[in-house]
Amino acid sequence: MLSRRIIPCLDVRDGKVVKGVRFRDHVVMGEIVDLALRYRDEGADELVFYDITASPEGRSVDRGWVERVAREIDIPFCVAGGIRSVTDAREVLHAGADKVSINSPALERPDLIDELAAAFGVQCVVVGIDSMRDADGEWRVRQYTGDPSKTRSLARRTLDWMTEAQRRGAGEIVLNCMDTDGVRQGYDLLQLTAARKLCSVPLIASGGAGTMAHFRDAFTQARVDGALAASVFHSGAIAVPDLKRYLQQAGVVIRLQETAGHE
Amino acid sequence: MSVVLVDAGGTNIGSVRYALQRLGVDAALTADAEAIRTADKVILPGVGAAAPGMARLRELGLLDVIRSLTQPVLGVCLGMQLLCDESEEGDTACLGLIPASVRKFEEAPERCVPHMGWNRLLPLASHPLLKQLQEGDWAYFVHSYAVPVGDYTLASSDYGVAFSAVIARGNFHGMQFHPERSARVGARLLKNFLEL
Numbered sequence: 001m002l003s004r005r006i007i008p009c010l011d012v013r014d015g016k017v018v019k020g021v022r023f024r025d026h027v028v029m030g031e032i033v034d035l036a037l038r039y040r041d042e043g044a045d046e047l048v049f050y051d052i053t054a055s056p057e058g059r060s061v062d063r064g065w066v067e068r069v070a071r072e073i074d075i076p077f078c079v080a081g082g083i084r085s086v087t088d089a090r091e092v093l094h095a096g097a098d099k100v101s102i103n104s105p106a107l108e109r110p111d112l113i114d115e116l117a118a119a120f121g122v123q124c125v126v127v128g129i130d131s132m133r134d135a136d137g138e139w140r141v142r143q144y145t146g147d148p149s150k151t152r153s154l155a156r157r158t159l160d161w162m163t164e165a166q167r168r169g170a171g172e173i174v175l176n177c178m179d180t181d182g183v184r185q186g187y188d189l190l191q192l193t194a195a196r197k198l199c200s201v202p203l204i205a206s207g208g209a210g211t212m213a214h215f216r217d218a219f220t221q222a223r224v225d226g227a228l229a230a231s232v233f234h235s236g237a238i239a240v241p242d243l244k245r246y247l248q249q250a251g252v253v254i255r256l257q258e259t260a261g262h263e
Numbered sequence: 264m265s266v267v268l269v270d271a272g273g274t275n276i277g278s279v280r281y282a283l284q285r286l287g288v289d290a291a292l293t294a295d296a297e298a299i300r301t302a303d304k305v306i307l308p309g310v311g312a313a314a315p316g317m318a319r320l321r322e323l324g325l326l327d328v329i330r331s332l333t334q335p336v337l338g339v340c341l342g343m344q345l346l347c348d349e350s351e352e353g354d355t356a357c358l359g360l361i362p363a364s365v366r367k368f369e370e371a372p373e374r375c376v377p378h379m380g381w382n383r384l385l386p387l388a389s390h391p392l393l394k395q396l397q398e399g400d401w402a403y404f405v406h407s408y409a410v411p412v413g414d415y416t417l418a419s420s421d422y423g424v425a426f427s428a429v430i431a432r433g434n435f436h437g438m439q440f441h442p443e444r445s446a447r448v449g450a451r452l453l454k455n456f457l458e459l
Binding site: 045067074075090093095096098120121123172199226 | 274275276277278281282284285310311312370373375376377378379380381382383401403404405406407421422441443444445446447449450
């Protein structure tokens with residue numbers, strides 16, 4: 001049985017891990033490799049590094065830290081932020097990342113998804129979608145969310161874009177629900193459930209985790225494959241080992257490390 | 264001990280190399296036939312699709328080199344699939360070293376394809392490659408095609424259907440998951456391979 005995945009997300013800005021509330025007011029949380037190792041040791045199933053400044057500034061991810069992380073950790077990790085071409089993606093993947101996640105650049109030029117899937121296989125291609133509910137009740141896509149002054153609301157409906165992204169070659173979808181992000185009131189189960197019905201590749205919930213029950217609900221109600229969170233882990237409010245034991249007791253298939261300790 | 268990683272263009276080569284470094288082995292990355300023939304251990308990593316993977320080995324003139332190897336060889340992920348007879352992915356003829364066919368996972372409710380994430384290993388045979396592996400140990404998989412359980416399966420995994428997680432025939436071995444990304448379990452299995 002495939003386990004559900006717990007995925008700490010490390011938002012990277014200028015080579016440090018940061019976290020803001022509702023994507024604003026970022027504060028430094030720590031050094032990249034230190035936090036990566038801490039989460040590996042605690043039993044995180046995967047890590048996502050999201051360079052939140054790269055896309056609005058039109059630059060790519062600095063690959064130096066990608067390689068440092070790849071040398072140190074032995075769990076999969078994904079790099080997001082400012083990957084706008086096959087060349088950018090190749091650099092990050094060759095530096096040791098397992099997957100690349102594209103968000104704003106895919107909205108600028110959707111063919112990028114097809115190109116990356118053709119070059120590296122769909123398993124390397126994650127499409128991140130930042131989504132917000134508009135006044136008319138529709139979920140629509142936001143672009144350039146790393147910088148509030150540059151964030152744009154798009155006419156694209158979130159679920160339409162998610163469907164198109166899969167058709168083009170997304171091997172995984174990270175749905176970032178901005179209405180719930182950073183406020184720890186729970187994942188957006190309504191939106192995730194709607195997305196799950198249309199998502200035939202792995203679906204990762206993002207935005208809103210505050211308690212262990214929030215993770216359980218995302219897995220048992222919205223049936224997501226993975227749950228991504230940042231501040232609850234970085235602040236120590238929830239420890240990954242406690243969360244995994246809790247989820248196992250709640251009947252969620254989860255990877256616990258006990259059986260792995262051979263030496 | 265000399266270990267080489269066959270440089271067939273896969274994007275996980277760096278990760279496999281780092282995983283070996285963490286075990287104290289500095290593996291050379293090479294597409295040179297002589298270096299591959301004379302190594303103590305050969306690893307064929309691989310991420311991507313079967314047809315370009317085989318095409319790349321053909322362009323490098325390595326098909327018969329790999330077929331003729333007598334030292335322990337390990338294929339990882341696509342590298343394992345290339346050791347088999349054929350792959351349904353692009354109807355590709357593979358190296359033919361392990362008699363098995365690679366099939367696509369059928370999508371089903373609660374079964375996304377690609378199969379991406381941590382799944383349990385179920386040892387089916389006793390083999391030095393599986394030393395200290397326990398039933399239910401977790402490994403990290405990312406693939407859309409798989410080898411059905413058969414005569415050469417050493418460990419299986421279950422994704423609605425059982426499939427081969429570890430296969431071997433003679434000196435040729437394959438792991439469908441990524442040992443380089445499977446935490447301590449993966450490190451143990453790589454160490455076992457180095458000790459064959």
